Amino acid sequence: MQTITTAVKTKKQYRGVTRWGRIARNLGMILPVIIILGLVVIAIFANFLAPYAYDKIDMRARFAPPVWMEGGSSAHLLGTDALGRDVLSRMIWGGRVSLSVSLLVIFITAAIGTLMGITAGYLGGRIDSLLMRIVDIAMSFPGLLLAMLLSVGIGPGFHTVVIALSALGWAGYARLVRGEALRLRNSDFVAQARVIGASPWRIMLKHIFPNVLNPLIVIMTMAVGMMILAESGMSYLGIGIPPPMPSWGSMVADGRNFLDSAWWISLFPGICIGLVVLSGNFLGDWLRDKMDPRLRQL
Amino acid sequence: MIRFIAVRLLQSIIALFGIMVMVFFLVRASGNPIDIIQSPTWSPEMRENVQKQLGLDKSYAEQFVIYLRNFISGDFGKSFMQDRPVIVMIGEALPNTLKLGLPSFFIGMFLALALGVLAATRRDTILDNGVKFVAVLGQALPGFWVAILAVIIFSVHWELLPAQGMDTPLNYVLPVGTMVFFMLPGMMRLVRSSMLDVLDSEYIKLARIKGLPERIVIWKHALRNALISPLTTAGMIFAGIIGGAIMTENIFNWPGMGRLALGSTVARDFPVVQTITILVAVMVLLMNLIVDITYAYVDPQIRFEKT
Amino acid sequence: MSNIVLQVEDLHTSFFTRMGEVKAVDGVSFFVREGETLGIVGESGCGKTVTGLSILRLLPEPGGQIVGGKIIMEGKNLLELSKKHMRAYRGKMISMILQDPMTSLNPVYPVGDQIGESVRLHQDLPENMVEAEVISALRLLRIPAPEIRMKEYPFQLSGGMRQRAVGAIAMSCRPHLLIADEPTTALDATIQAQYIALFEDIQAKTNVAIIFITHDFGVISRICDRVGVMYAGKIVETAPTRDIFKAPKHPYTSALIHSVPRLDRKDDRLYSIEGQPPSLLFLPAGCRFCPRCTVALDICKEQEPPEVKISENHSVSCWRVK
Numbered sequence: 001m002q003t004i005t006t007a008v009k010t011k012k013q014y015r016g017v018t019r020w021g022r023i024a025r026n027l028g029m030i031l032p033v034i035i036i037l038g039l040v041v042i043a044i045f046a047n048f049l050a051p052y053a054y055d056k057i058d059m060r061a062r063f064a065p066p067v068w069m070e071g072g073s074s075a076h077l078l079g080t081d082a083l084g085r086d087v088l089s090r091m092i093w094g095g096r097v098s099l100s101v102s103l104l105v106i107f108i109t110a111a112i113g114t115l116m117g118i119t120a121g122y123l124g125g126r127i128d129s130l131l132m133r134i135v136d137i138a139m140s141f142p143g144l145l146l147a148m149l150l151s152v153g154i155g156p157g158f159h160t161v162v163i164a165l166s167a168l169g170w171a172g173y174a175r176l177v178r179g180e181a182l183r184l185r186n187s188d189f190v191a192q193a194r195v196i197g198a199s200p201w202r203i204m205l206k207h208i209f210p211n212v213l214n215p216l217i218v219i220m221t222m223a224v225g226m227m228i229l230a231e232s233g234m235s236y237l238g239i240g241i242p243p244p245m246p247s248w249g250s251m252v253a254d255g256r257n258f259l260d261s262a263w264w265i266s267l268f269p270g271i272c273i274g275l276v277v278l279s280g281n282f283l284g285d286w287l288r289d290k291m292d293p294r295l296r297q298l
Numbered sequence: 299m300i301r302f303i304a305v306r307l308l309q310s311i312i313a314l315f316g317i318m319v320m321v322f323f324l325v326r327a328s329g330n331p332i333d334i335i336q337s338p339t340w341s342p343e344m345r346e347n348v349q350k351q352l353g354l355d356k357s358y359a360e361q362f363v364i365y366l367r368n369f370i371s372g373d374f375g376k377s378f379m380q381d382r383p384v385i386v387m388i389g390e391a392l393p394n395t396l397k398l399g400l401p402s403f404f405i406g407m408f409l410a411l412a413l414g415v416l417a418a419t420r421r422d423t424i425l426d427n428g429v430k431f432v433a434v435l436g437q438a439l440p441g442f443w444v445a446i447l448a449v450i451i452f453s454v455h456w457e458l459l460p461a462q463g464m465d466t467p468l469n470y471v472l473p474v475g476t477m478v479f480f481m482l483p484g485m486m487r488l489v490r491s492s493m494l495d496v497l498d499s500e501y502i503k504l505a506r507i508k509g510l511p512e513r514i515v516i517w518k519h520a521l522r523n524a525l526i527s528p529l530t531t532a533g534m535i536f537a538g539i540i541g542g543a544i545m546t547e548n549i550f551n552w553p554g555m556g557r558l559a560l561g562s563t564v565a566r567d568f569p570v571v572q573t574i575t576i577l578v579a580v581m582v583l584l585m586n587l588i589v590d591i592t593y594a595y596v597d598p599q600i601r602f603e604k605t
Numbered sequence: 606m607s608n609i610v611l612q613v614e615d616l617h618t619s620f621f622t623r624m625g626e627v628k629a630v631d632g633v634s635f636f637v638r639e640g641e642t643l644g645i646v647g648e649s650g651c652g653k654t655v656t657g658l659s660i661l662r663l664l665p666e667p668g669g670q671i672v673g674g675k676i677i678m679e680g681k682n683l684l685e686l687s688k689k690h691m692r693a694y695r696g697k698m699i700s701m702i703l704q705d706p707m708t709s710l711n712p713v714y715p716v717g718d719q720i721g722e723s724v725r726l727h728q729d730l731p732e733n734m735v736e737a738e739v740i741s742a743l744r745l746l747r748i749p750a751p752e753i754r755m756k757e758y759p760f761q762l763s764g765g766m767r768q769r770a771v772g773a774i775a776m777s778c779r780p781h782l783l784i785a786d787e788p789t790t791a792l793d794a795t796i797q798a799q800y801i802a803l804f805e806d807i808q809a810k811t812n813v814a815i816i817f818i819t820h821d822f823g824v825i826s827r828i829c830d831r832v833g834v835m836y837a838g839k840i841v842e843t844a845p846t847r848d849i850f851k852a853p854k855h856p857y858t859s860a861l862i863h864s865v866p867r868l869d870r871k872d873d874r875l876y877s878i879e880g881q882p883p884s885l886l887f888l889p890a891g892c893r894f895c896p897r898c899t900v901a902l903d904i905c906k907e908q909e910p911p912e913v914k915i916s917e918n919h920s921v922s923c924w925r926v927k
Contacts (some may be wrong), residue, residue: 133309137317140534140582144544145575148563152571153324229440236442237548239563252443259450270443277438421666498665500708506663507703508723508774509695519711596713 029286032279036224039276043096050089051077055244058084063262079264081254090246091269097247098276101158102227105165106220112166113173114216118204120174121181131174138171143230144237151239161240165230169223176219180212218288225280232273248273306590310583317579318369322362325568369576375569379562384573387558394464395554398546399539401470402477407532410482414489415524418497419516429486436483445476445549462551473550477543481535488528496524526596533585537578607639608679610781610814611660611699616674618652618659627885629655631838632674634912637782640808642815644829644846646822646861648882652838653818657784660816661699662691678782697727700775701784705791706767710759716770717743717755720777727778742777745810746770747803765796769803779811786818801828822865826850831918834858837882837893844919854921856901857894892924900925 042049064080065072066087072079078087120131147164154160184190184207193203232249234240241247248269255265368375374384417429452459452472459472496502497520505515544556551557555574562570618630629652637643645653658664659671662683676683678698683691703709711719720739724730730738736755743751746769759767768788775783785804789797801824808815817829825832826846833843834857842855853859860878880897883889889896895905902924910924 133313136586137313137582140537140586142538142544142578142582145559145578148544148559149321149324149571149575152563152566152568225438229438232440233442233545236440237544237560239560249440249442252440252446256446259446260454263450266443266446270440270446273443274439277440278434281434281438500703500705501711503663504701504703504709504771504774505711507661507695507701509692509697509726510722511692522713523711 029282032282032286035275035279036283039095039099042092043099046092046096050086050092052086052089054085054090054093054246056085056089060084063258065262066264078268079262081251081262081265082258087251087265087268090251091248091272094246094248094251094269095272097158097241097245098228098231098273099224101161101165101231101241102224104162105169105227106223108162108166109169109223110173110216110220113170114177114209114212116170117174117177117179118181118208118212121178122185122200122204122208124182124185128178132178135171135174135178138168139175141168143168144233147234147239156239156242158241158245161231161234164234165227169227173216173219176215177212180215181208184208184211218284221287222281222284225277225284228273228280229277232269302594303587303591306587310587314576314579314583318366318576319362321572321575321579322365323358325572374573377562377567377570379565379567379570384569387570388555388573388577391553391555391558394552395539395543395547395556397464398470398473398477398552398554399543402474402481402543403536403539405474406478406481406485406535409478410485410489410528413482414486414528415493415516415521417486417490418493421494429490433483433487433490436479437487441476441480442545442549444479445472445546448472448476449549464552473546473552476546476549477539480543480545485528485531485535488531489524492527493520493524496520499523522596526593529592530589533589534582537582537585607641609636609638610679611816612636612675612677613656613660614675614677616656616659616676617672618655618664619670619672620668621670622668625886628838628888629669629885630659631888633835633838633840635833635840635843637814637816639781639814640812641831642804642808642817642829644817644819644825644832645835645840646819646825646832647835648820650882650885651835652885653835654786656835657701657786657816657818660782660784661695661701663695696723696780697778698780699782699784700778700780701786702768702771702775702788704787706764706771707759707791709771710767712759715756715758716762716773720755720770720774723774723777738777739773742773743770745776745807746772747806748773765792765800768792768800772803772807776807776811776813780813782814782816784816784818787820789819789821789824797824798827804828822862834861837888838885839893839922841894841923842919842921848919854915854919854926855894855923856898856925860899892922 058080061076061080061084062082064076064084066079067074067077076086076088078091080086081090116131116135120128143164146167147161150160150164150167154163181204190203190207193207198206228248231240232247232252235247235249236253238250238253240249243250251269252266252273255262255267255269258265365375372385374388376383377387380387413429417426420426449472460466460469463469497516502515502520505519506512510519543552543554544560546552547554547556548560559571559574562568562574613636614634616630616633617628620627620629631652633652633656635643635645645656647653655664655669658669660676660683662671664670671684674684678694683694686694710716717736717739720742721735724735724738724742728738739755740751743754748754748766748769754762754766754770759770762770768791772788789800792800804815804817805828807813817824819825829846831843831845832849833840834849834855835841836857842849842853842858844854849858850862853862857878860876864876864878866875878897883893883896889906891904891906891908892898892901892910895901898905904924908924910922912920912922913926914920915926
């Protein structure tokens with residue numbers, strides 16, 4: 001018998017079918033969930049979990065290194081900063097701030113974006129063109145600049161950060177939801193609703209919205225990470241959460257000048273941000289695979 | 299197609315007007331600006347004087363009209379802090395931003411294109427997984443943190459590259475690298491997924507059925523269709539660069555628009571912030587317009603005005 | 606009798622997925638002669654399209670792979686050719702028409718360019734002759750005013766015209782074998798008849814062998830000389846068209862024919878075959894059609910039936926046929 005030729009190939013091991021592949025994947029799912037849940041717990045119980053207040057200054061313990069290094073003590077597990085404030089406590093409080101901003105902005109932007117999106121997609125025509133132009137502009141405008149403008153205009157603060165992130169953030173949702181609404185507009189069950197005389201608002205609420213929920217939830221989950229990234233960027237630059245309230249971003253900025261000596265001030269908050277964002281992304285990916293594979297991009 | 303462009307142009311102008319109104323009122327949202335800039339040592343008369351000088355005693359509507367008139371004639375006001383015309387300050391800062399932004403943009407786009415296409419065409423290989431990994435990591439890690447890390451490693455620890463100054467080409471390596479890091483993951487991912495979508499399409503299958511060499515299938519047929527959607531994002535990124543790579547300029551103390559905007563924000567010097575914002579808005583609208591026109595050119599349906 | 610253009614022997618094609626090996630084509634054999642039209646008919650998912658793609662060695666990657674068998678075209682086993690060699694066959698010796706003409710054509714290039722691309726690739730002609738070839742291909746597909754049409758973009762043509770344009774690309778280099786994958790499915794019923802008549806015309810003029818993949822028995826009866834019936838990755842019956850309709854031997858074949866509604870018969874209910882085709886991941890041990898077969902024997906559950914030649918041109922794989 002002829003030996004197998006160039007075109008005929010024997011079975012290749014396909015990634016993921018092997019036992020190791022599956023174990024790795026399951027592990028990959030659990031870790032992000034733990035991290036995100038950990039963040040939520042920390043955010044809720046910050047008062048109890050943080051060993052110190054976030055603004056407790058102790059000039060005698062400045063620049064204390066983390067506990068596992070020489071000079072470190074169990075009094076300050078992750079060391080202290082230039083003012084002797086406990087890094088661990090500030091990170092815990094910072095976690096609460098970042099998560100709060102993130103969740104608040106997500107709900108606001110999702111609400112506005114969904115409303116705009118469904119209206120534009122379902123009603124179509126001029127309204128659609130108009131709204132989508134606004135979306136285009138909102139999506140291409142540099143957010144940081146707007147944040148700076150708002151900071152100048154209404155002064156820095158928690159509310160400023162939320163407004164700054166919300167002002168442009170709804171656009172992504174609007175575009176996505178509009179796409180879905182357009183698609184659903186032509187579906188049979190919508191046609192049926194129209195035939196029995198339902199009003200446009202009713203159709204939008206009862207028929208289109210529930211079908212939009214799936215992709216919406218996926219995007220919202222992935223937005224957690226994005227928002228935390230955005231907020232920390234703003235705080236890093238000094239136009240985000242104002243002191244004395246810590247934010248992971250501002251902590252990175254605080255430690256900027258001591259990178260060669262007291263590197264822990266900047267490093268840990270940065271790692272935190274990265275971990276949370278990665279976890280949020282993975283969680284979002286997993287949700288997407290479960291709920292709406294059409295969104296698959298990777 | 300002419301009609302298409304004309305309509306878009308008109309929409310852009312209206313949008314610009316809307317943005318100017320919004321910016322104008324946003325800036326004055328926290329009350330009379332005079333309260334911000336005044337110093338406690340001023341007497342009430344001084345305060346009134348300054349107010350008159352800056353035209354802040356008039357009603358908002360009047361102020362806006364004056365502002366508009368000045369804007370059209372090219373007068374963008376004076377900085378409160380430096381008492382110099384804003385336009386001069388921008389004139390100094392802009393070239394620096396461009397020196398940083400333009401090379402970063404082109405390098406970034408080129409890399410994103412090359413890597414994205416390569417990843418899409420060599421699916422599931424080491425290259426593809428590497429690209430996916432970098433994209434995920436790049437989008438998750440805070441850019442400013444990575445840049446700081448780069449500074450620690452390359453500048454402080456190994457003393458290879460300088461972190462300040464603009465004199466030698468070496469000075470450009472870290473800042474440009476940082477900016478490329480900011481834009482690469484997203485763009486790369488977009489090119490890759492767009493390419494994957496196109497490669498799945500029927501006409502690519504047909505191109506292969508015809509027996510065309512793979513290289514032509516990809517570069518002639520697939521790419522032309524795949525680039526259409528990343529184009530918008532590229533335009534957005536370009537507009538953003540003009541606004542000043544705020545983060546990068548801050549990290550490396552680069553005297554460009556970004557640092558100017560940030561410094562002015564912290565000092566609440568709003569003529570500067572206002573003008574930069576509107577300038578960026580113009581760039582954004584312009585970029586959107588250019589992208590629209592490019593789409594119109596590429597998509598034959600619009601080009602030939604088929605109803 | 607005319608020569609055999611393509612002979613497929615025991616072809617096995619599988620898709621390797623996260624959930625295991627999907628055996629899309631599991632031991633398929635058939636042949637086509639010059640000037641003959643072989644129909645391959647079956648439900649969605651039975652493997653007919655994958656068979657067509659396997660002949661061209663254009664399976665979607667990653668995941669799709671030919672794992673066994675031979676595909677012999679005019680003496681050469683296509684599966685033994687290098688990639689470069691195989692590419693030379695595509696478009697020139699073997700060509701394919703896909704189902705949806707709108708997505709088959711690249712929207713950003715005029716139709717003539719897309720035909721010309723094929724011509725330039727496979728034939729060594731001076732530039733001015735290329736255009737003549739393009740026009741001749743368009744004429745073969747009976748496209749009126751070809752000189753004008755060739756400069757138009759796909760969106761400017763109607764559905765029927767587009768499918769003819771795709772046909773023109775396929776026939777532009779006068780291949781020896783044409784694989785048509787459900788080309789009429791996306792067309793209006795009124796245009797289908799014209800389009801099929803076109804195939805007959807082209808075949809008469811160029812003597813091309815055609816493999817016509819479809820699920821539509823009406824089309825089969827019109828244009829196919831012989832038919833192969835596919836089910837769950839295997840061919841269960843092969844016969845000349847008339848025999849398939851008049852005396853189908855395999856229970857699946859007769860069930861299929863029975864389920865085509867007819868105007869001259871008054872049925873109270875439309876007949877449909879009970880059940881679903883098996884999952885190609887988890888195939889039953891015996892005959893694949895057994896779970897849905899109304900006349901199954903005990904042995905059908907345990908062993909797969911071998912292929913039996915009833916006559917010169919008629920083979921069946923069924924335990925009821927000896």
